[in-house]
Amino acid sequence: MVTQLSHPFSFNFQSTVNLRTSWVKVTAMANHKVAHVLSVAGSDSGGGAGIQADIKACASLGVYCSTVITAVTAQNTLGVQGVHGVPEDFVYEQLKSVLSDMHVDVVKTGMLPSIGVVKLLCHSLKEFPVQALVVDPVMVSTSGHILADPSILMAFRYLYCREELLPMADIVTPNLKEASALLGGMKLVTVADMCSAAKSIHDLGPRYVLVKGGDLPAPLDAVDIFFDGDHCHELRASRIQTHNTHGTGCTLASCIAAELAKGSLMLPAVQVAKRFVETALDYSKDIVIGSGPQGPFDHLFKLKRSTYNSSRRRGFNPNDLLLYAITDSGMNKKWARSIIDAVKASIEGGATIIQLREKDAETQEFVRLAEACLEICHSHGVALLINDRVDIALACDADGVHLGQSDMPPRVARTLLGPGKIIGVSCKTPEQALQAWADGADYIGCGGVFPTSTKANNLTVGLSGLKTVCSASKVPVVAIGGIGLANAHSVMEIGEPNLHGVAVVSALFDRESVSSETRKLHSVLMDVLSVAK
Ligand SMILES: Cc1ncc(COP(=O)(O)OP(=O)(O)O)c(N)n1
Ligand SMILES: Cc1nc(C(=O)O)sc1CCOP(=O)(O)O
Ligand SMILES: [Mg+2]
Numbered sequence: 001m002v003t004q005l006s007h008p009f010s011f012n013f014q015s016t017v018n019l020r021t022s023w024v025k026v027t028a029m030a031n032h033k034v035a036h037v038l039s040v041a042g043s044d045s046g047g048g049a050g051i052q053a054d055i056k057a058c059a060s061l062g063v064y065c066s067t068v069i070t071a072v073t074a075q076n077t078l079g080v081q082g083v084h085g086v087p088e089d090f091v092y093e094q095l096k097s098v099l100s101d102m103h104v105d106v107v108k109t110g111m112l113p114s115i116g117v118v119k120l121l122c123h124s125l126k127e128f129p130v131q132a133l134v135v136d137p138v139m140v141s142t143s144g145h146i147l148a149d150p151s152i153l154m155a156f157r158y159l160y161c162r163e164e165l166l167p168m169a170d171i172v173t174p175n176l177k178e179a180s181a182l183l184g185g186m187k188l189v190t191v192a193d194m195c196s197a198a199k200s201i202h203d204l205g206p207r208y209v210l211v212k213g214g215d216l217p218a219p220l221d222a223v224d225i226f227f228d229g230d231h232c233h234e235l236r237a238s239r240i241q242t243h244n245t246h247g248t249g250c251t252l253a254s255c256i257a258a259e260l261a262k263g264s265l266m267l268p269a270v271q272v273a274k275r276f277v278e279t280a281l282d283y284s285k286d287i288v289i290g291s292g293p294q295g296p297f298d299h300l301f302k303l304k305r306s307t308y309n310s311s312r313r314r315g316f317n318p319n320d321l322l323l324y325a326i327t328d329s330g331m332n333k334k335w336a337r338s339i340i341d342a343v344k345a346s347i348e349g350g351a352t353i354i355q356l357r358e359k360d361a362e363t364q365e366f367v368r369l370a371e372a373c374l375e376i377c378h379s380h381g382v383a384l385l386i387n388d389r390v391d392i393a394l395a396c397d398a399d400g401v402h403l404g405q406s407d408m409p410p411r412v413a414r415t416l417l418g419p420g421k422i423i424g425v426s427c428k429t430p431e432q433a434l435q436a437w438a439d440g441a442d443y444i445g446c447g448g449v450f451p452t453s454t455k456a457n458n459l460t461v462g463l464s465g466l467k468t469v470c471s472a473s474k475v476p477v478v479a480i481g482g483i484g485l486a487n488a489h490s491v492m493e494i495g496e497p498n499l500h501g502v503a504v505v506s507a508l509f510d511r512e513s514v515s516s517e518t519r520k521l522h523s524v525l526m527d528v529l530s531v532a533k
Helices: 013-030 050-060 088-099 115-127 150-161 176-182 191-202 248-261 266-284 329-334 339-349 363-379 390-396 410-417 430-438 462-472 488-492 514-532
Strands: 036-044 064-075 080-085 106-109 132-135 208-212 221-227 232-238 323-326 353-356 383-387 400-403 422-427 443-446 477-480 499-504
Touching: 036 050, 036 088, 036 248, 050 064, 050 248, 064 088, 088 115, 106 115, 106 248, 132 248, 176 191, 176 208, 191 208, 191 221, 191 232, 208 248, 208 266, 221 266, 232 266, 248 266, 323 477, 323 514, 329 339, 339 353, 339 363, 339 514, 353 363, 363 383, 363 390, 383 390, 383 422, 390 400, 390 410, 400 410, 410 422, 422 430, 430 443, 430 462, 443 462, 462 477, 462 488, 488 499, 488 514, 499 514
Parallel strands: 036 064, 036 106, 106 132, 323 353, 323 499, 353 383, 383 400, 400 422, 422 443, 443 477, 477 499
Antiparallel strands: 064 080, 208 221, 221 232
């Protein structure tokens, strides 16, 4: 019988036993197998290659990555300043720890700094067999630095060939220099050379060979050769003009491993991996990390999104809800002004947060509008939220979204947007308000406080409904629906500390001058605030 734990942190023997029993039950019930790659590789202090690249690549493709660190390197964008091997018995210790417990699907190897480490790895893989082995024979990094002791370089061929690593491999992914070293110094200068090298490496035992041609003399396309035992496939991709290529080899091999762990066949896994690297290089081509000739790239497609240079880096402040302006394309069209001009005017008048509510905009136009409005908002330190469309918010890196009860669930939106974005949820009842809080909303919009013609068939909750929701809500509230100059003070005066402002559409945008209407409403709100103090 599984005893319920009244307090998970009351630590005595009996509760430990109960905890274990419950855990077994929970895992059995959950039964959600996670694809898992073990990376056996060296650490790159610069974060662009090695273990660090492997973890990021797997994470980006939705695969768990555990690690066995074989060496610690001191390196940056200038080169490799030092290599410090982890003692072999401790590499073995790590291998046993992970492989004996964690149900690894695929092992991917990178820097293997000694024959002893290769032997221990082969021994461990016999003791704990996995679904696939991806060998990136790291000897020469993309920058041309030798990541092994000279004696290792001498023994490189022996290391990979004689100690059974290559015969155990499902795929080996040498670059031109590594392929040449594996074949005892064979010269590789053409695509035909690469194909015959792939065949010769295949004779050493691996099931598939990918010879990477990134170093071929200046062709237009990047060409890799994939040999499946029968045929050489030329895999071409456009060459991205960038110096941020550090870690491409490790990343490619990790992506192959990740796709295999998800159940892919080999050629599709290689194709996805190549697409990933190409997309990441293109995304990262102009980022600047370090002063050396070869920088890292962004595996997670997020670094350019950081608000490093933006005036909006302060997170969500409930006081931003004070004068919440919501756009309406129909109204702005009626008054012959663009949404961008309308947003500008409302900020001039004192709007404290903007929501783009463009129900009829085509997606491409919506992205363009949102990008332009974001620039205006951020130059004034004002947050921009997108109504309904999480995809638009993601595409333009807006500050957040506002979601209704039948829009995307806030929890799903949170996983897509990340923890730093603002999520608002429309609520008409205390139950909805509590649920919004439980789902991670930052604020709720409550209405319609008064009847409105802006939103069809909208239920009016009145000031009493607003009061009930405000007193139940655990997050700040903004009131919405039929609010304008004439009644804003009555809304703000309901005496609920949780009510932080009013959200308005027609009172600002269905008027001739957006800036002066906003200014007047702002002044009403400031008067209410000053009386409240
Ligand atoms: C601040 C604020 N509150 C409520 C709403 C209404 O959102 P929703 O219920 O999803 O209705 P639509 O606006 O999508 O028609 C809002 N937009 N903003
Ligand atoms: C978009 C919207 N949501 C509402 C809700 O009750 O959730 S009322 C509303 C329309 C608000 O427009 P106006 O300020 O012109 O009345
Ligand atoms: Mg909505």
